[in-house]
Amino acid sequence: MTTVDVKSRFEAKLLRPAKPGDDRSWAFVVLPRDASETLPRRGRTTVAGTLNGQPFQATLEPDGQLSHWLQVSRELLEAAGAVVGDVVTLELSPVKKEPEPEVPADFQEALAAAPEARKVWQSTTTLARVDWIHWMTSAKQLKTRAKRIGDACEMLASGKKQVCCFDQSGYYSKAFRAPEADSLER
Incomplete structure (x- = not known):
């Protein structure tokens, strides 16, 4: 650490x-x-x-x-x-060096089926992989997650090393937020 x-x-x-x-x-x-x-x-x-x-x-x-x-x-x-x-x-x-993110099983399967995407994935930075995974796993519906996994493979296969159109802070898209606190604990 x-x-x-x-x-x-x-x-x-x-x-x-x-x-x-x-x-x-x-x-x-x-x-x-x-x-x-x-x-x-x-x-x-x-x-x-x-x-x-x-x-x-x-x-x-x-x-x-x-x-x-x-x-x-x-x-x-x-x-x-x-x-x-x-x-x-x-x-x-x-931390000085961001740890490698855990790659979800459904994305591992998609990468295994897409050699060009897997090749680019392996050449990205750790932080880029964190963002890719966060973008995919932050989907609220399984259908959206599946689409993002497919889109990720297409983007990676085309040479994109960073997920486009993803506000990692959630500030502009309001995609992320802290959990709502229990009203008894505020």
């Missing part, structure tokens, strides 16, 4: 998501804008840091407001001795 020297230190309230999905054990924090501005990009960004002194590494998500939010796992909550509603102290630094 190698980080750059930039470090943000701030306090934030742990919030419970109104719609946590199948796993109700996680919480989240929204970064203050000034902390987010120290990060290298408005899109997904991996950081190393501490929550109440407990070390972790995680990928921050864009919130659509030129800031980021952090999903806090049950394990990190327990290790930090924190619960939803607590104000916690966070220290964050961007």
Whole structure:
């Protein structure tokens, strides 16, 4: 876990998501804008840091407001001795080298069937691959995701190394946002 020297230190309230999905054990924090501005990009960004002194590494998500939010796992909550509603102290630094993103199985299959796309995919940067995957997986419907995977293969096969027309911060398209907080926890 190698980080750059930039470090943000701030306090934030742990919030419970109104719609946590199948796993109700996680919480989240929204970064203050000034902390987010120290990060290298408005899109997904991996950081190393501490929550109440407990070390972790995680990928921050864009919130659509030129800031980021952090999903806090049950394990990190327990290790930090924190619960939803607590104000916690966070220290964050961007990692020096963004880790390779996990390639979803459906996209792996599509790449396997498209050798030209796979060749260009392998020559892109890690950050470009993060954006491609984020663009595909951020689709709200399976039909849209399938179309984006097909479009990605076509664009890659034509030599495009970065996804076009994708606002990685969600600011202009409002595609991304932090989860809505449970009304009891605001």
